[in-house]
Every structure is written in C-alpha cells, then in structure tokens.
Amino acid sequence: MSEPHEGRRRPPRRRAVLAAAGAGLGTALAGSLSACSASGDSAGSGVTLTFSWWGNEDRAARTTQAVRLFEKENPRVRVRTSNADFGSYMQKLATQAAGGGIPDxxxxxxxxxxxxxxxxxxxxxxxxxxxxxxxxxxxxxxFLRTGTYEDEQYAVPMGRGITGFAYDTRLYRKAGAAAPEPGWTWREWAEVSRKIARLRERSPD
Known part of the structure; x- marks a missing residue:
C-alpha cells in the first residue's frame, strides 16, 4: 500500500478501533465481524461505530455520558448509539445476527x-x-472468563449482577426452620419451603 500524502492522516481502520472501543465504552461484548471491512465514515476522516444496549432511561443516560467521554478521548471516532428494553433489544439483535450484521x-x-x-x-x-x-x-x-467461548476471549464484562434473598425471621422460627445459610443446596431450600408452606396451611393469616 502507498503511504498517505504528506499533511494527511490515514483514517483509522475499523478493526483497529473495535477492540479499544469494547474496553473504552465499558460494554459486555466485542464488535461484529461484519463491521470490520469498512475503513471509515463517508467523510473519510474517521470511524463511526454503532453501539447498542438494553436498559431503562437512567442506564441510557449514564451510558450515553460514557460514550461522550470516549469520543472526547478519541476525537476521530464517532459512536452511533441505540437502546431498548431487554425483550425488544434481544429480538432485534437476533434479527440483525441472522442478517449478518449486529452492531459493532x-x-x-x-x-x-x-x-x-x-x-x-x-x-x-x-x-x-x-x-x-x-x-x-x-x-x-x-469474572473475565465469562466472556470466553472455546477458550477464546470474545467479550469483556461490564458489571456483575447479584441476586438477594429476603426472609421473615419470625416466620422461619415459628415454622421451626433454620435460617438460610451460604452454600445451601436446592434440596435444603425445598425442605424449608415445605415447612413454611405447611405452617401457612395451618395458619393462613
């Protein structure tokens, strides 16, 4: 390939930008392979990436703010964003994947x-x-391993969800059930639930 003319900078390649974008935007996934052949936007002065996620309005506002910070630190990269609720998002993404082009x-x-x-x-x-x-x-x-497939890294985790369990200690004592403990098996959970259900049957109020 010939060198760029003096005084002109070659537009960044999409493939070179995608990996950095995945980390810089703090998202949970890498770019799509279908996006890697284009070299830049229509003006030839940079790269425009597409970025999508699911979530409510608060999450959308915070993510958009992170995108703007990314663009500020990478002035030759523009990010076109879209988001939706989880169900609509996953349906659209599956359709895009079937057509050979999910977002970058x-x-x-x-x-x-x-x-x-x-x-x-x-x-x-x-x-x-x-x-x-x-x-x-x-x-x-x-945690990082959650983004791998067949020992290859395809995604970078953006956060971790935690499931909590709240219970009525008085009800547990009344039913003669032990308090929940870390490491319980599903069998132990089921047994305690049966005890509480029997108590409820005897004293529905």
Whole structure:
C-alpha cells in the first residue's frame, strides 16, 4: 500500500478501533465481524461505530455520558448509539445476527456469548487482550472468563449482577426452620419451603 500524502492522516481502520472501543465504552461484548471491512465514515476522516444496549432511561443516560467521554478521548471516532428494553433489544439483535450484521459493539448477557460467538457474529479479542489494547490485568480471572467461548476471549464484562434473598425471621422460627445459610443446596431450600408452606396451611393469616 502507498503511504498517505504528506499533511494527511490515514483514517483509522475499523478493526483497529473495535477492540479499544469494547474496553473504552465499558460494554459486555466485542464488535461484529461484519463491521470490520469498512475503513471509515463517508467523510473519510474517521470511524463511526454503532453501539447498542438494553436498559431503562437512567442506564441510557449514564451510558450515553460514557460514550461522550470516549469520543472526547478519541476525537476521530464517532459512536452511533441505540437502546431498548431487554425483550425488544434481544429480538432485534437476533434479527440483525441472522442478517449478518449486529452492531459493532453490543451488550449481551454472559450466557449468550457462546450463542453469538459460535455463530460467527463476534470478533475475537484475545490478541487485543494479550497486547494490552484491552487492559484486563486488574479483573478477576473467573469474572473475565465469562466472556470466553472455546477458550477464546470474545467479550469483556461490564458489571456483575447479584441476586438477594429476603426472609421473615419470625416466620422461619415459628415454622421451626433454620435460617438460610451460604452454600445451601436446592434440596435444603425445598425442605424449608415445605415447612413454611405447611405452617401457612395451618395458619393462613
């Protein structure tokens, strides 16, 4: 390839930008393979990436703010965003994947990484992780592993959800049931639930 003319800068390649975008935007997924052939936007002065996620208005506002910070730090990259509620988002993403073109950067639940990576919709991130384009050294190894498929990194986690359990201690004592403890099996949960159900049957109020 010929060198660019003096005084002109070559537009950044999409493939070179996608990995950094995945980390810089703090999203849960890599870019789609279908997006990697284009070199820049119509003006030829940079790259425009598409980025989508699900969530409510508060999440949308916070994510948009993060996108603007990313653009400020990367002035030759523009990010076109879209978001929707979870059901609508996943339906649209599946349709886009079937048509061969999901957004450059997209959010997925970790349980869906294998589906989209196995279908060839995602860009491998292993090289970008190894050369520190995406910095993961401070991430928990098991947490980071949620973005892998067949031992290859395809996604970077953006957060972790925690499921909580609230219970009525007086009701548990009245039913003669032990308080919940970490490490309980589903069998133990079921037994305690049966005790409380029997108490409810005897004293519905």
């Amino acid at each position: 950067v997209a959010q997925l639940d970790y349980r869906q990484v294998s589906q989209y990576a196995g279908g060839g919709a995602l860009l491998r991130l292993g090289g970008a992780v190894r050369d520190s384009t995406i910095r993961t050294a401070e991430m928990d190894a098991d």
